Amino acid sequence: MIRSASLNGSDKQEIKVYDYQNYRYSMNGIAVYNDYLYYTSSWSGRYVNQVDRSGSNFARSAMVHDSINDVKVYNGRVKKDPCVTYKRLDNAEKRSTGFFADWTSEESISDEILVEGWYRIYSDNGDDMPTTQLPRTKYCGTMNPFWLNGSGPVHCPPTNFPTASVSVEVEALLTEGEIIPIPILEPKPSLIPIFKCEFDDQSNGTYAYDVYWLICGNVIKNNKNLLFKDIANAIVLKETDWHDKYKMNMEVKCAIRMRNSRGSTPGPYLYSSIFRAGFYPDTTYYTVTEGESFNITFTSTVPVGCISSHPDFRSHCDLNFYISRPNNGESTCINNVIKRDIVFRTQFCGIRVGNLDWMEKKTVQVYGYNDGMYNVNNRYAYIRVSTSSANIATPNNIWRDVQISQITGWGNRNL
Structure with a gap:
């Protein structure tokens, strides 16, 4: 550590x-x-x-072929000859000057996805870059191609996409789901945790939007060319969109691109900040002396679902995070004691987070186990916090099989 x-x-x-x-x-x-x-x-x-x-x-x-004694990172770049050092773009026939995009069947090429650097085009239609202005848009496989003016600067076409700055943020909230019958109670929709991409329309309904969802830097959902009135499903990310690919305690982002109208040129990507979605301890390393205690504080950034939105039932909807110690594949917790290393004060071997109080911090008081012996060396205790796939209702599928980062307790020896 x-x-x-x-x-x-x-x-x-x-x-x-x-x-x-x-x-x-x-x-x-x-x-x-x-x-x-x-x-x-x-x-x-x-x-x-x-x-x-x-x-x-x-x-x-x-x-290196030998050992390294120190590490130093210098803020600078090594200049390289782009005629020798470059990246290849193979099978790039659509980038040639003779290719005219048919937008009914072709997707516009955008170089914003490329990492900054030098590239060389390899195409059966020719590898040369255009040196004269192209007849109009939609050539070279993109909406607005540029060209080289001899030995002069690169010429770019006029901008014809929105350039306004828009604030984009990810929010975690509850939305209504299916109705799950509960005896005696009036039928009410269930409550399901979702993520929502929040931003304001800049055009009073005339702009079209592309919406992208990313988890841990990977695009897992995208919708394009949508008017703001049709965008409701695109700006929502549900557990079914990333099921079996990721688990909670992950990084979520969304991004949008704006267009003046449907089918027109999209503007640059506008990204939200990273949303850390999950159940997090305030730190993952603690020091405790035998017989003394410390507190581990946890914060949930995502709501806990419920099988009913009925006000008389929501207080009974809880999610259990179980505390254990990994030990050769086994996790043992009996009567709030883990392997004679630590003792913690909770209602059970874990932490309970409710549908109504999920935003409140949860604190676990942990004691260094006093074994009554003189210990020459300090001791480590590794704590794992996790959920189970069993006993989790459908509205909380988002929380199935979550493994929280391992927490390390450093136990000072008793003298």
């Missing part, structure tokens, strides 16, 4: 690293660049590893 704090000891934070938790190893070098931390250790000294702030998106960034 890598921990940080401000000079006065506040703002404690933690970044997970990937190595064997029971192996004693040392960090040889650490560097931070943009949103990523780069490090190397005595366990894998030939590699520079990369991990983001949440401990996700682990990758090997570099490898």
Whole structure:
């Protein structure tokens, strides 16, 4: 684990690293660049590893034939000859000057999806870029092609898409679902958690919109050329849209592109900020002395569903997160004691989150188990918080089989 704090000891934070938790190893070098931390250790000294702030998106960034003693990231770029170093765009026949798009069957090419860099076109229709102005739009497989003016600058066509700045945000909320009969109670719709892409129409109904949903950076749903009055389903992301592909405690974003009218040129992508959807502890590393305690505070960013929206029933709709300790594939919790390492005060071996109080923080008080013995070494206790696929009603399918990041408790020895 890598921990940080401000000079006065506040703002404690933690970044997970990937190595064997029971192996004693040392960090040889650490560097931070943009949103990523780069490090190397005595366990894998030939590699520079990369991990983001949440401990996700682990990758090997570099490898050497000998060991690495330190890591330093320099803010700069290496200039390379674009005639030698470039990326290929193969089978790019639609990018040729002779290709005219038939929008009834073709999708417009947009280079916004390309990473900045140099590219070379490979096409059976010819590889040369246009050096004169094309007759009109829809050539080269795109709505507005550009051309090279000899040795001069690149010429771009006039902008004919909306350029207004729009605020786009993701919101988690409850929506009405199917009616599930409950004896004695008046039939009422169930309540299902969903995500909604929130933004304001800029045109009083004349603009068309493309709407994209992304989970962990991957597009999982998109709808295009929709007038604002027809956009209701496109701006909603349901559990059925990503079932069996992702689980909660994930990063959700949405994006829109605006058009002056249906079928016209779309503007740039306008992205929401990242919405961290799930059930999160305030930190994943704690220190406790035997016989003393600490608090783990959890926050849910997504509502808990309910099989009925009847006001007399909603207070009975709960979701249970179970506390356990991973141990050789087994998870043991008996009478609020986990493997003689920690004791916690809760109503059961877990945390209960309700349909009406899901937005409130939940706190678990944890004690270092006092075994009455002199312990030479400090002890670790690993806590896992998870939901089960069993005993979860259909409106809460979004919460099935969720595994919260492992929480580590460091137990100081008793003297």
